[in-house]
Amino acid sequence: MSTxxxxxxxxxxxxxxxxxxxxxxxxxxxxxxxxxxxxANASMLxxxxxxxxxxxxxxxxxxxxxxxxxxxxxxxxEFLNSLAAGGTHPHCxxxxxxxxxxxxxxVQRHLVEAGLDFPTIVYTADDAPEAEARYxxxxxxxxxxxxxxxxxxxxxxxRVTMRARPTAVDQKPTAAPPPKV
Numbered sequence: 690m691s692t693x694x695x696x697x698x699x700x701x702x703x704x705x706x707x708x709x710x711x712x713x714x715x716x717x718x719x720x721x722x723x724x725x726x727x728x729a730n731a732s733m734l735x736x737x738x739x740x741x742x743x744x745x746x747x748x749x750x751x752x753x754x755x756x757x758x759x760x761x762x763x764x765x766x767e768f769l770n771s772l773a774a775g776g777t778h779p780h781c782x783x784x785x786x787x788x789x790x791x792x793x794x795x796v797q798r799h800l801v802e803a804g805l806d807f808p809t810i811v812y813t814a815d816d817a818p819e820a821e822a823r824y825x826x827x828x829x830x831x832x833x834x835x836x837x838x839x840x841x842x843x844x845x846x847x848r849v850t851m852r853a854r855p856t857a858v859d860q861k862p863t864a865a866p867p868p869k870v
Contacts, residue, residue: 732758733757733758733780733781733850734757734758734759734760734777734778734779734780734781735752735757735758735759735760735779735780735781735782735783735846736759736760736761736762736768736779736781736782736783737749737752737759737760737761737762737783738761738762738763738764738765738767738768738782738783738784738785738788738793738796739761739763739783739784739785739788740763740764740785740788740789741785742763744785745761745762745763746761748761748783749761751839751842751843755843760777760779764788764789764790764791765784765788765790765791765792765793765795765796765799766790766791768782768796769796769799769800772803772805778805778807779807780807780808780850781807781808781809781810781846781849781850782800782807782808782809782810783810783812783842783846784796784797784809784810784811784812784829785811785812785813786811786812786813786815786820786824787813787814787815793811793813793824794823794824794827797809797811797824797827797828797829798827800828801827801828808830808831808849808850808852809828809829809830809831810829810830810831810832810833810842810845810846810849811824811829811831811832811833812832812833812834812835812837812842813832813833813834813835814834814835815834816834830849830852831845831848831849833845
């Protein structure tokens with residue numbers, strides 16, 4: 690059985706619900722229809738850290754189909770080592786919560802301790818409110834529960850990356866109001 694055939698159910702949902710705009714006005718349902726291919730998306734790097742190869746493959750293919758660049762890592766340690774060696778910082782990190790040897794929470798804590806600040810979206814099957822609270826306190830930008838609908842994941846990516854990007858207003862100094870005469 691190939692890796693693609695063994696993809697978890699939530700990846701199947703991603704593939705079906707998030708087909709990108711075809712360019713001829715016949716966009717498919719899902720956020721993929723709203724996201725456009727082009728320089729803005731092509732320059733965005735999404736990093737996926739998951740111990741399951743089929744999940745990494747499915748998420749990478751989804752990102753690429755939307756015109757995003759995507760890199761994958763099989764473990765938190767592998768990703769952190771890449772950063773320590775001078776690897777490119779992502780615009781958004783998709784992080785599995787439950788991995789052997791180093792959990793998503795451990796990875797997030799290492800990132801915070803190292804002063805690395807990029808939006809992290811954690812995904813998990815754990816629906817306990819205290820689990821979400823731990824991750825949010827650790828500084829993740831979003832917490833999603835499996836199964837994840839494709840539009841839900843892509844909306845989260847869009848939301849956290851927009852929040853992280855400085856806008857024209859953020860870049861211009863604020864002028865003092867004119868004095869009253």
